[in-house]
Amino acid sequence: MLKDKVAVITGASRGIGRATALAFARAGAKVVLASRTQSDLETVANLIRVDGGEALVVPTDVTQADAVKILVDRTLETYGQIDVLVNNAGTGAFETVADSDPEVWTQVIASNLKSTYLCSKYVLPPMLARQSGQIINVLSIAAKVTFKASSAYCAAKAGALAFTKVLAEEVRSDNIRVTAVSPGSVDTPFWANIEGHPDLNLMLKPEHVADTILFVVAQPTGMVTDEIVVTPPLGIL
Numbered sequence: 001m002l003k004d005k006v007a008v009i010t011g012a013s014r015g016i017g018r019a020t021a022l023a024f025a026r027a028g029a030k031v032v033l034a035s036r037t038q039s040d041l042e043t044v045a046n047l048i049r050v051d052g053g054e055a056l057v058v059p060t061d062v063t064q065a066d067a068v069k070i071l072v073d074r075t076l077e078t079y080g081q082i083d084v085l086v087n088n089a090g091t092g093a094f095e096t097v098a099d100s101d102p103e104v105w106t107q108v109i110a111s112n113l114k115s116t117y118l119c120s121k122y123v124l125p126p127m128l129a130r131q132s133g134q135i136i137n138v139l140s141i142a143a144k145v146t147f148k149a150s151s152a153y154c155a156a157k158a159g160a161l162a163f164t165k166v167l168a169e170e171v172r173s174d175n176i177r178v179t180a181v182s183p184g185s186v187d188t189p190f191w192a193n194i195e196g197h198p199d200l201n202l203m204l205k206p207e208h209v210a211d212t213i214l215f216v217v218a219q220p221t222g223m224v225t226d227e228i229v230v231t232p233p234l235g236i237l
């Protein structure tokens with residue numbers, strides 16, 4: 001289905017990004033794996049290669065413009081084009097405003113919102129040149145619903161939803177399709193250090209979100225999916 005397509009996936013080392021990379025590779029895409037931890041990315045790349053797929057590892061801190069430029073340049077040098085960007089990297093921190101650490105708060109905004117801006121900005125020139133491309137931003141129901149002790153995360157995701165809508169309008173006439181995918185709780189390492197999190201057994205699996213992203217990418221030209229919300233069977237946990 002994605003033969004000859006090149007997909008850059010951020011946060012590809014774990015959780016939703018890892019599942020998405022594996023699903024895209026199984027569908028025939030050449031996948032570019034970006035996150036900060038090279039060893040974890042190599043593990044995912046090896047799984048893809050053992051299965052006959054193609055993967056490029058580019059360790060990247062997606063909050064840093066220079067690193068994102070290198071990610072885009074290395075992808076173009078290796079594969080010559082970028083068909084799909086999945087802006088998936090992100091971190092959470094769950095503290096009240098009064099108890100929050102300004103550095104942690106800022107990092108949550110950067111890893112979720114600034115990263116989405118930077119990666120989108122730097123993949124746009126090659127997409128605009130080809131008048132073709134898809135950008136999928138992995139947001140959260142926290143983009144639409146607020147939770148106590150989640151000010152940075154909710155602000156980052158709501159900001160990223162607004163960003164997604166602005167970008168979609170800016171590039172619509174250039175045949176670049178931009179989609180927000182907003183999941184409810186997903187059973188990933190995201191929750192590992194968070195006290196009192198919902199029951200992991202009740203959450204979506206990362207493969208559910210990966211399949212949703214694949215579904216968006218598989219839609220024929222001639223239509224745009226602006227936004228998809230997916231939740232566990234019990235809804236917001």
Ligand SMILES: NC(=O)c1ccc[n+]([C@@H]2O[C@H](COP(=O)([O-])OP(=O)(O)OC[C@H]3O[C@@H](n4cnc5c(N)ncnc54)[C@H](OP(=O)(O)O)[C@@H]3O)[C@@H](O)[C@H]2O)c1
Pocket residue numbers: 010011012013014015016017034035036037040060061062063088089090091111112138139140141182183184185186187188189190191
């Ligand atoms: N799990 C949930 O319940 C849930 C629900 C809705 C939405 N989401 C969203 O889904 C996305 C993926 O979450 P997940 O659950 O799969 O989390 P996860 O298992 O913790 O994975 C997060 C990924 O992001 C990468 N990452 C974090 N900061 C980065 C940075 N500055 N630069 C590059 N990569 C970075 C991590 O790799 P490194 O640490 O190696 O950099 C890792 O690959 C996030 O945007 C999250 O907000 C999650």
